[in-house]
Amino acid sequence: MLSGVINLYKEKDYTSHDCVNIVRKALNRVKTGHTGTLDPMAEGVLPICIGKATKLADYIQSEKKEYRVEMLLGIQTDTGDITGQTIAESQDIPTEEKVTTAIKSFQKQYEQLPPMYSAIRVGGKRLYEIARQGKSVERKPRLITIYQIKNIEKKDERKYSFDVLCSKGTYIRSLCEDIGQYLNTPATMSALIRLSSGNFKADEAIKISDFKALAESGDISYLLIPLSEILKEYTKYQAVFEAEKYLRNGNRLSFSLLKEQKDITQKVGENVVILDHAGEVVGIYQVCEKDLKPVTMLI
Numbered sequence: 512m513l514s515g516v517i518n519l520y521k522e523k524d525y526t527s528h529d530c531v532n533i534v535r536k537a538l539n540r541v542k543t544g545h546t547g548t549l550d551p552m553a554e555g556v557l558p559i560c561i562g563k564a565t566k567l568a569d570y571i572q573s574e575k576k577e578y579r580v581e582m583l584l585g586i587q588t589d590t591g592d593i594t595g596q597t598i599a600e601s602q603d604i605p606t607e608e609k610v611t612t613a614i615k616s617f618q619k620q621y622e623q624l625p626p627m628y629s630a631i632r633v634g635g636k637r638l639y640e641i642a643r644q645g646k647s648v649e650r651k652p653r654l655i656t657i658y659q660i661k662n663i664e665k666k667d668e669r670k671y672s673f674d675v676l677c678s679k680g681t682y683i684r685s686l687c688e689d690i691g692q693y694l695n696t697p698a699t700m701s702a703l704i705r706l707s708s709g710n711f712k713a714d715e716a717i718k719i720s721d722f723k724a725l726a727e728s729g730d731i732s733y734l735l736i737p738l739s740e741i742l743k744e745y746t747k748y749q750a751v752f753e754a755e756k757y758l759r760n761g762n763r764l765s766f767s768l769l770k771e772q773k774d775i776t777q778k779v780g781e782n783v784v785i786l787d788h789a790g791e792v793v794g795i796y797q798v799c800e801k802d803l804k805p806v807t808m809l810i
């Protein structure tokens with residue numbers, strides 16, 4: 512069975528679900544999933560997990576993400592981006608110095624209120640489903656981190672662009688609104704490009720149109736990034752042949768069943784990757800004091 516990740520470049524006007532369906536159809540409906548929604552108006556990196564790699568979606572999604580953001584001042588919408596209905600306007604646009612200072616001030620950790628138009632569930636319903644009914648519900652702020660903001664550029668009197676490196680769970684639409692609130696003027700997101708998601712980069716991604724063309728012309732399995740590459744940041748340990756039954760049954764694994772232990776006792780509490788005797792990825796295990804506990808099995 513095919514397993515791995517396709518580094519897809521989502522183009523504008525496609526939903527993330529559209530992208531999953533396109534890849535699933537091309538690969539004869541093998542199990543497929545994405546690693547973090549991109550709005551239809553946005554573009555950029557959208558890693559698509561195939562087969563066993565779907566079990567790694569949460570790991571990939573939890574990595575840092577980088578975006579190129581375009582923010583429009585003087586307008587606020589119900590969705591937080593330019594596709595929504597205008598709910599506030601102002602002609603009072605701050606100076607470039609004030610805007611730049613405001614943008615830079617958000618390079619920090621802070622509690623961000625998720626937008627109503629988001630996929631977060633409240634009471635069993637997606638927030639966007641509630642918002643489309645013209646309703647609003649109380650939302651809990653989420654602690655997020657903006658690690659870096661750079662390349663701030665004034666595009667015109669009302670429009671600015673900048674790069675943001677942020678943690679999982681950050682809503683760029685909310686960031687734009689928060690900057691506007693800091694400036695005491697309405698603000699909304701007018702464009703967004705995801706430049707990277709963990710180790711997946713936009714300049715290495717394949718566009719949907721190119722993927723479709725390749726899928727029609729022949730085998731596209733070579734586009735799959737293997738599990739070993741996806742998990743390259745993890746320390747790897749290989750098991751001996753005698754460990755096979757423990758691996759296949761998802762049992763805990765004694766240190767004595769590893770070919771080399773290379774300081775494993777110093778990694779207590781960490782997650783590591785275990786390979787079988789043939790060198791194939793078996794899963795992610797947590798190092799305990801006396802053995803290894805399976806966390807995510809990939810067999």
